[in-house]
Amino acid sequence: MRRKLLLGNWKMNKTPSEAVEFCKEAKELGKLARANKVDMGICVPYVDLVPVKKILKKSLIVGAENCHYLEKGAYTGEISIPMLKDIGIDWCIIGHSERRTYDNETSEKCNKKILALLANGITPVYCCGESLETFEANKTKEFVEEQIVTGFKDVSYDDAAKVVIAYEPIWAIGTGKNASKEIAEDICGFIRNVITKLYDRKVANKVRILYGGSVKPATVKEYLTQKDIDGALVGGASLDVNSYKELLTSLL
Numbered sequence: 001m002r003r004k005l006l007l008g009n010w011k012m013n014k015t016p017s018e019a020v021e022f023c024k025e026a027k028e029l030g031k032l033a034r035a036n037k038v039d040m041g042i043c044v045p046y047v048d049l050v051p052v053k054k055i056l057k058k059s060l061i062v063g064a065e066n067c068h069y070l071e072k073g074a075y076t077g078e079i080s081i082p083m084l085k086d087i088g089i090d091w092c093i094i095g096h097s098e099r100r101t102y103d104n105e106t107s108e109k110c111n112k113k114i115l116a117l118l119a120n121g122i123t124p125v126y127c128c129g130e131s132l133e134t135f136e137a138n139k140t141k142e143f144v145e146e147q148i149v150t151g152f153k154d155v156s157y158d159d160a161a162k163v164v165i166a167y168e169p170i171w172a173i174g175t176g177k178n179a180s181k182e183i184a185e186d187i188c189g190f191i192r193n194v195i196t197k198l199y200d201r202k203v204a205n206k207v208r209i210l211y212g213g214s215v216k217p218a219t220v221k222e223y224l225t226q227k228d229i230d231g232a233l234v235g236g237a238s239l240d241v242n243s244y245k246e247l248l249t250s251l252l
């Protein structure tokens, strides 16, 4: 049985002081999530990681939004995996479409990050998803397959199921135009089949696949009741603490 997973993605929002206010109110949520067999957490900007982790400890997952794949060196402005480990961070988003669009993050680069994270015992949340143009040209599946195949290159059989995949159609991110549950399920099921081809059904049945793109408390349940959708990666609706809490309570 795959456990449900609700992950917030704050993107470039909340100063450390704002993050602390949020966490004071959100920390009790962990117990409710666990009691209902849901894994829940937030991925936050680098400067928020230490104060957020200090408050949330193990009650909610605390993740980074990106990392470099090398351990150290002359890469001004970058953050390494050992730095994340040192402050107790064990989750990290990789390949979000905003990074692919604005920071030239390719699937090849994502693959290096995924391998490095796995080698360090950190869970990668690997994002994939197509543009509106690709969607309208009916080429979503071949596009997403390429992202998955490249992202998982050299990921071992034993490690494959540790990667969380987030399917986030770019046209649905922050636009209020969410993909229908049928579209989301179709692509998440397709991704599971790609994992079956790369590994086998046993691995594919273990991999958690999230949907992301304008998920709100009012819509989260319709996604999470689909066979192949194991959770949600939520941007806008994870910023307000009440809406963040409602993401969970609306599932119960």
Ligand code: PGA
Pocket: 009, 168, 172, 173, 174, 175, 176, 212, 213, 214, 215, 233, 234, 235, 236, 237
């Ligand atoms: P959104 O963002 O929920 O604001 O659409 C989702 C994401 O980018 O992860």
